[in-house]
Amino acid sequence: MTPGTRLLVSAQGERYRFDPGSLSLELMLTGGPGPYQRYEIAHAPADLAEWFTGSRLALTAPLTDVRIRPAELTALKELRNALYQVVPALAHGEPPSAEALASLNDATEASPRPVIDPETRRLAWAPPITGRQLLGAVARDAIELVSGRRSGRVRECSADDCQLLFFDTSRSGNRRWCSMERCGNRAKIRAYRARAETS
Numbered sequence: 001m002t003p004g005t006r007l008l009v010s011a012q013g014e015r016y017r018f019d020p021g022s023l024s025l026e027l028m029l030t031g032g033p034g035p036y037q038r039y040e041i042a043h044a045p046a047d048l049a050e051w052f053t054g055s056r057l058a059l060t061a062p063l064t065d066v067r068i069r070p071a072e073l074t075a076l077k078e079l080r081n082a083l084y085q086v087v088p089a090l091a092h093g094e095p096p097s098a099e100a101l102a103s104l105n106d107a108t109e110a111s112p113r114p115v116i117d118p119e120t121r122r123l124a125w126a127p128p129i130t131g132r133q134l135l136g137a138v139a140r141d142a143i144e145l146v147s148g149r150r151s152g153r154v155r156e157c158s159a160d161d162c163q164l165l166f167f168d169t170s171r172s173g174n175r176r177w178c179s180m181e182r183c184g185n186r187a188k189i190r191a192y193r194a195r196a197e198t199s
């Protein structure tokens with residue numbers, strides 16, 4: 001699986017790939033407050049450390065030696081809660097709460113450090129990658145989503161029964177579905193049936 005793309009399972013047990021297009025939106029797939037608690041995967045620090053090795057940070061360089069302390073896991077989950085206040089608001093064209101934005105600001109201090117191997121000129125993340133650095137990477141990404149010229153590209157899947165949030169990185173900027181395999185395909189089938197019925 002390409003780093004940053006996640007395998008999800010629908011309520012009907014159907015598996016499909018979902019690329020949320022951005023690190024902070026990707027983290028929202030690991031669980032969240034209220035009804036999202038049932039999707040929780042970050043029960044222990046090691047769970048989230050493992051999860052980050054498959055995140056889009058690995059598109060730059062592999063993540064080896066990820067170390068998340070219990071307090072950092074808590075901080076990452078608090079940041080994730082703040083994302084649930086900020087990102088849906090963005091997707092619906094509403095102003096995000098100032099309090100939630102302030103907690104993004106408070107989290108940007110550290111960041112994974114890219115280093116180059118002088119011999120091979122290969123890029124790597126300087127080990128160890130700490131929970132604090134990962135917190136910073138997610139918060140920086142979210143801040144860019146909020147402030148960037150492309151904040152209008154944060155969207156919710158167009159299917160009525162799907163709340164997945166993504167950042168549209170397509171050149172055309174007209175991505176509508178979380179996944180063509182899932183909601184895009186269901187819409188195609190519906191359109192086909194509608195046509196068949198009227199003809």
Ligand SMILES: [Zn+2]
Pocket residue numbers: 157158159162163164177178179182183
């Ligand atoms: Zn969808």
